[in-house]
Amino acid sequence: MNSITGGPAISQQRIVRTQIPGPNSLKLQNRRAEAVTSAIPSVLPIYVTAAGGGILVDADGNQLIDLASGVGVSTVGNANPKVVEAVTRQINAFTHTAFFVTPYEGYVEVCEKLNSITPGTHAKRTALFNSGSEAVENAVKVARKATGRQAIVVLEHAYHGRTNLTLAMTAKAAPFKLGFGPLASEIYRVPASYPYRDGLSGEEAATLVINAIESRIGATEVAAIVVEPIQGEGGFIVPAPGYLTALQSYAHTNGILIIADEVQSGTGRTGDWFASEHEQIVPDLMAIGKGVGGGLPLSAVTGRAELMDAVQPGGLGGTYSGNPAACASALAAIAEITDNGLLEAARKIGETAISRFATAQKLPGSPIGDIRGRGAMIAIELVLPGTKTPAPDLARAAARLCHEQGVLVLVTGTHGNVIRLLPPLVIGQDLLQDGLDVLIEALSIATAQTLGENK
Structure with a gap:
């Protein structure tokens, strides 16, 4: 399915063709190191060549699910026809x-x-x-x-x-x-x-x-x-x-x-x-x-x-x-x-994400301490299971696993232990659910690896 708002003919599905970042992005990253100050980092150094709906296409042909929207900028999607x-x-x-x-x-x-x-x-x-x-x-x-x-x-x-x-x-x-x-x-x-x-x-x-x-x-x-x-x-x-x-x-x-x-x-x-x-x-x-x-x-x-x-x-x-x-x-x-009813779409995104996170929070040993936000501005605060001790290492590990699987998420919070979602309001429910599947699985794997739990 293409973007619900038209735009580039980009299929609305996650496709991982290479390691992320791939060889072409890594070449561009080397060029960047010689030209751009290191004072400006990037969360994920893939180099985007096209985007539309809820998808970012990188220089290696990977299609990543965009749960960041340029930190909330591309609210109506990239290359929106209007x-x-x-x-x-x-x-x-x-x-x-x-x-x-x-x-x-x-x-x-x-x-x-x-x-x-x-x-x-x-x-x-x-x-x-x-x-x-x-x-x-x-x-x-x-x-x-x-x-x-x-x-x-x-x-x-x-x-x-x-x-x-x-x-x-x-x-x-x-x-x-x-x-x-x-x-x-x-x-x-x-x-x-x-x-x-x-x-x-x-x-x-x-x-x-x-x-x-x-x-x-x-x-x-x-x-x-x-x-x-x-x-x-x-x-x-x-x-x-x-x-x-x-x-x-x-x-x-x-x-x-x-x-x-x-x-x-x-x-x-x-x-x-x-x-x-x-x-x-x-x-x-x-x-x-x-x-x-x-x-x-x-x-x-x-x-x-x-x-x-x-x-x-x-x-x-x-x-x-x-x-x-x-x-x-x-x-x-x-x-x-x-x-296009994007206020209602934002509310639906929030309902979907909160429901998925609430189910994951009930699992034994879940690191999800708190679920919060409104509409398409949703976050989970990660803690050592059974406590309120911030778990920033876990947040970073889970985000890294998401990135490797083609899902872009951001880590934030005073303690660096919050994963936040800011998807474009035009993201389809199937694509959103796929991104949440990856994130929830990443949390499980990261919890086992980072905290030494047997899952």
Whole structure:
């Protein structure tokens, strides 16, 4: 079966023709070593020549099941026909003018769409950028300008980007932050809600945050609390019910803004347009990225009109921000999600994965400590069986076995013990089930090899 959205005529099946990575990819890897800095690694050094639906084709003709989507970017699949057609039409017209020099309709239309689909019925304004880091950084700029305050509160386990400011906001030191200081100031870290490990209700976890703000910062100094409605690099942590609503209530009582970093969790990934909807919060500002661009570099900040318009003319923007081709791609991707029922598809992906993992978790000696996520943003946290001790070696071993069998998965989490799945929303159920078969078998083999169990 070909991709359900058309695109390249790539059969939607896993095919392993060579060792992975194969000889052609290894040759390219040798070239890379001579040309590309070692500071930029790759999870799996296969060299992709084509992709479509839920399949990546490498330089050796292997077809791998894509359970990563470029870390959530190719939400509507690679080479989606609507995206290809829209981008082709746009680049045939013109490729760039810089919106702040001479504007164009595509930029305006993307802003209109985001104002429409983001939570809340209040008046909104949007600005476009290139990356998730840029979106987060500009959301902070808006919050500081609009409130006249400096302090930014962030959560444990957070990841917000690789710029100087967003690195300061990111929790994990290695590999992101080591040696890059001094980092931006007036960033304060408070406890996140991590139900599997803290055992707290949402209200209890929020009380820890509130107490920390009151004792260490002072509410009147805080411009914004920045939250990921589902923490991404931290391990796909879903907060306990009531955590974010309690934070929002406290914030609004004290003139503090809520910034939702929906770079990874937004644009249909969780089965709603944005993960904030699941948590019943209406952020004052939202950072949007990854999947919104349909595979091209695009990000956005959408927020309350009075906040966004508090910034002086010229205070936001950038040369490539809201590039015409990226805007065309974004509009096509949003249309694809709407027209082809991809929100429901995301929910179905989540139901399938959670059901399979729940069955595997019940097996004797299972290393699956926790199953969490929403929609097509699902993860399993691996631990030493019978404990909550993180098992990062096991996660890496299981991922490596998956890669060898032609299934691309990612390892993440503060402790490096979480396997996360971010498949394209267009992946077929048969292909998804095959990928889950491989992953569950890999867990069994890795558990036996890594922990010395007899299975």
